[in-house]
Amino acid sequence: MSSDDVQRNLLSTPSDSDFSTTTTPRFSGPASPRSPGTALVVPRHRPGYARIGSNDGRGIPEEDDDGDEYTTDITEQRTPSGLGIDNVPDEAAQGNRARRVSVQSVPRKSIGVVSHKKADVVSPDYPAGQESPKSTRASIQALSPTTNDGPVPPGISISADDGRRSRDGISHRSQKSITSLSEAANLQVYEDQEPLRRNAAPSLRSTRSAYDLNGFDPRAACPADVNFEHSRFNWFGVSMLILSIFSTIFSGIYFVIAARAPRYGHFVGTNARLSSSTASILTTLFAKLIELSYVTVFVAFLGQALSRRAFMAKERGVSLAEWSMRSWIMQPGSMITNYETLRYAAVTVLGACALVASITALLYTTAADALVAPQLKFDNWRPVLMQGPVKTIFADVAFIEQQCETPITANQDSDVTTPDIIGATCNQIQHAAQGYHNYQKYLAIWSEVAKSGMGSSDPKARPAGVALLQENTTITGSWIDIVDVANASAKFNNRIINNVSLAMPHAGVSTAAYDARNGILQPKDLDGLGVYNIRASVPSPVVDVLCANVEEDDIKDIVYMETSAGKTKPLNPTTYPAAVDFGKLNNFSITTPLDDIFGWGPENQQHPPMFLKLPIAYNTVLNQTFDYGRESIYLLGRGGPSQNNQLFLCQLQARQTPHCSTNFTATSSGATMVVDCDPNDPMAYIRSLRNASDFNSTTSKDWPSVASEWGNSLSLNAGISDGNASNARLLTELALAGPTLNPALPSPAEALAALAGNTLLMSTEYAPFVEFFNYSTTILDTPQYQYFNASIRAQQYASGGVFAYQKGFYIVLFVTFFTNVLVLIYFLVHNHLVTDFSEPPNLFTLAVNSPPSRLLAGSCGGGPKGHEYAVKWRIGEEGSHLHVVSEEPRGFKPRPVSVTSFEMDEGTRGRSSIMSPISRTYSKYSRRRSRL
Structure with missing residues (x-):
């Protein structure tokens, strides 16, 4: 028979007359026809399946006394209750006609060496009753279990099983190694198949088809319905x-x-x-x-x-x-x-x-x-041109009194002859509130310094004055123009001289920062979390305080009660100073040993002050004898016995300096303002106005009017009637006993500067941001905006x-x-x-x-x-x-695989080895309960 005939026979379906069908459920297909003298080629056709009768006593394999199975011939009468699978043609499955078949049952023992004790397999090529020389091999092949590569090819032996069966009749414990089916099979070559593309990966078709072993023709059985x-x-x-x-x-x-x-x-x-x-x-x-x-x-x-x-x-x-x-x-x-x-x-x-x-x-x-x-993020410092409102000159007492808020009006007080009295009263209350608050904070700082023992006699290292603006802005001043006490005292014949200058920030910067014209995002606009910093190049107000220890003989000519006129005509403090003709007193004919210290005399066009009386211990008095044009106010105080009843005279005056800048920081919890007087500060006002150098020595002639109201509100003039005010007592207890500063206490000059710091803030709140005022009136009904240089660093969402x-x-x-x-x-x-x-x-x-x-042998589990x-x-x-x-790579060594099967309890299947003892115990307990 030629190869073409063999191939036609493989592709044709055998008829009933060719050979009798020997079926082995679930494991084998029908035997292939075979001609003498030709090689046995077994096509792997998928068998048709039909339901067979259930356990009704017909066609059921039985065992003899020896345990071997024998086959009974049955006439195929299908009933709906069958569950078996019979490998028969479709016509028989449909019940069109009855047919005698020889059924080879599946042995209940595992498949080993096949015994043909009770049934013979008749080859279709030999007469009935005559066994083919190859029948044994064909029978083994027909009864062999089907693998992925098809039934076991001829010449492949199957080892015996140990007799343990599963529910399907297949051993789960041990199936010995089976030699490679791929190498033993005769694979058919398809020469007429070509690659879909020239660059496609090479297939096994060049030598043999990978599917020939199990009769799977990919061209006909599994063509791709969608192109790659x-x-x-x-x-x-x-x-x-x-x-x-x-x-x-x-x-x-x-x-x-x-x-x-x-x-x-x-x-x-x-x-x-x-x-x-x-x-x-x-x-x-x-x-x-x-x-x-x-x-x-x-x-x-x-x-x-x-x-x-x-x-x-x-x-x-x-x-x-x-x-x-x-x-x-x-x-x-x-x-x-x-x-x-x-x-x-x-x-x-x-x-x-x-x-x-x-x-x-x-x-x-x-x-x-x-x-x-x-996110809220600071940007880098960037220069800006800010603008702020200007309403008045620096230290205008009339404007400050107008800005003071009070419910009292002229109609409610019949004794009021002028609205200025209402404003002055309100202004003094405001001075007292802010001055005492600032002074108390300053003394609290000194209290901490004294307790810690970290005080210093160096004027630069001593605490500076603090203040509070608009109840939410903390102000911190800075000492400038430092004068050493010892050097100054030596210059004036060892008279103790205490000279300090306290610079405060320009309060108008705070007003400009909140002004909408500058477009600065406030903390309230940033969910209450924003922060921004401003460095403003503006003038900074300064209060200068010069104190000197004096004797009664040094000042007897400027104390009214010590002069001949005062001894002749004593005055009641309630009528002072209205009853005094200061025109006769304010002349340059009076000279004192203190003229060079305080700058009195015709050279400076400054008259010495006039006091009503000498204060008693722990009291202070103010001079009230001045007309407009005086640049200073004066305070005379006397210490107690612990200070040897020492008298000291202090001069207070205010000015603006171009050598500082104002730093403003706003947060959700409040704001802070700090004056920066570093000589290397690039934002100092002198850097914006180069010709402002002489402006540093210009003293304000308006500030004494503000300071006079300030002094009266703080009871600094209560000594005129021996009032024994608490503020005066505390101040006089700070009198210096020598030409050095006490590291645990502020000096009288430092305390007065800190106490007067609020007057500087009130004087600059709506004052110009330059050193001049170029408007016709001192109080503007409509605010005028002035520009000033600044740099800003603000938090924004970025x-x-x-x-x-x-x-x-x-x-x-x-x-x-x-x-x-x-x-x-x-x-x-x-x-x-x-x-x-x-x-x-x-x-x-x-x-x-x-x-x-x-190449992946053993990896299936x-x-x-x-x-x-x-x-x-x-x-x-x-x-x-x-x-x-x-393709097997060079030097590849597949893992050693043992086909010996093993049995695994359901309780331990899939569990890790650590949990195996627990799972086995649980399985035994479950089985024991199931038996009960």
Whole structure:
């Protein structure tokens, strides 16, 4: 018989007259016809199955006394209650006609050496009753268990079983090793099949078909109904292109925003167009969308690259570790659980890219929240031209009295002859409130210094005056023009001289900072969390206090009660100073030993002061004898017995200096103002107005009027009637006993400067921001705005991160954007897409329709291990059918596999070895309960 006849016989269906059907349920198909002198070729046709009768006493295999099975011939009468499967033609299954068949039952023992004790298999090529020389082999072949490679080929022996059966009659304990079926089979070659493409991976067709062993013809049985390569203008290609474009554009926007770090100003805030919480939610939402689209697009790119590599003949194939790279991105934890994939795939270029992509995808939302989401952030110092309202000159007492708030009016007080009295009364209360408060804070600071023992005699290191403006702004002054007590005392014949100058910030800066014209975001506009700093180049007010220890003889000519007129006509303190003719006293004919110290005389055009009387111990008096034009007020005090009843005379005057600047800081809890008088301060007013150097020596002639009301409100003149005021007592107890400063106590000059600090703030609140006042009236009905130089650093909602460590997230944003660009280029360059076999459903479909491979022998239970991840796999073609093709790498050593089966309790199946004793105990307990 020729080969063509053999092939026709293989493809034809045997009729009933050719041979009798010997069936072995679940394990074998019908025996193949065989001609003498030809090789036995057994086509593997899938048998038709029909239901056989149930256990009704007919056609049931029985055992004889020896335990062997014998076969009974039955007439096939089908009943609906049958559950068996009979390997018979479809006509018999439908019950059209009865037919005598010989049924070979499945032995209840495991299949070993086949015995034909009770039944013979008759070959169709020999008469009935005459056994074929090859019948034994054919019978074994017909009764052999079916594997993936088909029934056991001729010449393959099957070892005996130990007799333990399962419910299917198949042994679960031990099936000895079976030699390779692929090498023993005679594989048929199909010469007429050609690859679909020239670059397709080579198939086994060049030598033999991988499916010939089990009679599976891929051309007829499993042709691909969808081409491996398809147009990109389908749903998958278009959606992937859209996602890639979206991810690229928005990741680029996020990177640019993070790099430029824009400040959103009035766009994001409490009452702005976009609230901070909404901005944060939108940023996180788009970051998550970018992350999801990035993961989707990059996983699709990996699938395209790997599938193309697996299909191209010139490529080296794809390993299991590379197929697993998609899980790195979608499930980053798999890099820990399946660490072996990193070992074999991360060293490749594509694996390194996948590893970087998995890290960036994992950190992208965090990076966007750190660098893109709006956060309160300080910007750098930037110069600005600010403007503030101006209403009056510096230290205008009339304007200060107008600004004082009081419910008393002229109609409510019949004794009031002028509105100035109401304003003066209110002004003195305001002085007392602010002055005492500031003084108490100053003394509290000194109390802490004295308790800690950290005081110093260095004037620069001693606490400066503090104040409170508008009940929410803390003011801190600074000592300037430092004069050493010892040096000054030595200059004036060892008379103790205490000279200090306290500079305070310009209070108008606070008003300008809150003015809407400057457009500064206030803390209330930033959810109550904003902070900003201002350095204003404006003049700073200064109070100069000069105190000298004196004797009664030094001042007897300037104390009215000590003069001849005072002794002749004593005055009642209630009538002083109205009853005194100061025109006769205010002349340059009076000279004292103190003229050079305080600058009295015709040279300076300053008259000495006039006091009513000498104060008693622990009391102070003020001079009230001056007309407009005097630049100072004076205080005369006497210490107690502990100070040896020492008298001291102090001069107070005010001016503005161009050598300082004002620093203003606003927070949600309040504001602070500090005067900066550092000689190297670039924002000092002298840097803005170069010709303001002489302005430093100009003393205000308006401030004494303010200071006079201040002194009266603080009971500094209560000594005129021996009032024993508490403030005067505390002040006189600070009198210096020597030419050094007490490190634990302030000096009288320092205390008076701190006490008078509030007058400087009241004098500059609406005063000019320059050294001159160029308006016709001293009080303006409509505020006029003046510009001044300043630099500002403010917190606003901005991108770009706040802390230095957040800068590292720039790498994540850049890598994401750069990767998106490359992936987008990849999708644009390739006109066609391929089936993504990295998708688990696609890969499973390809694998289940592929022949087995010894390269993964033994991995069906626990999965691949070690070097099995490095085995390269390609996609081969069998006609229009695709399947997995592998080539055994050089030096590959498959794991040793023992086919000896084992039995596993249900309680321990799938459990770890640590839990095995517990699971076995539980299984035994469960079985014991089931028996009860």
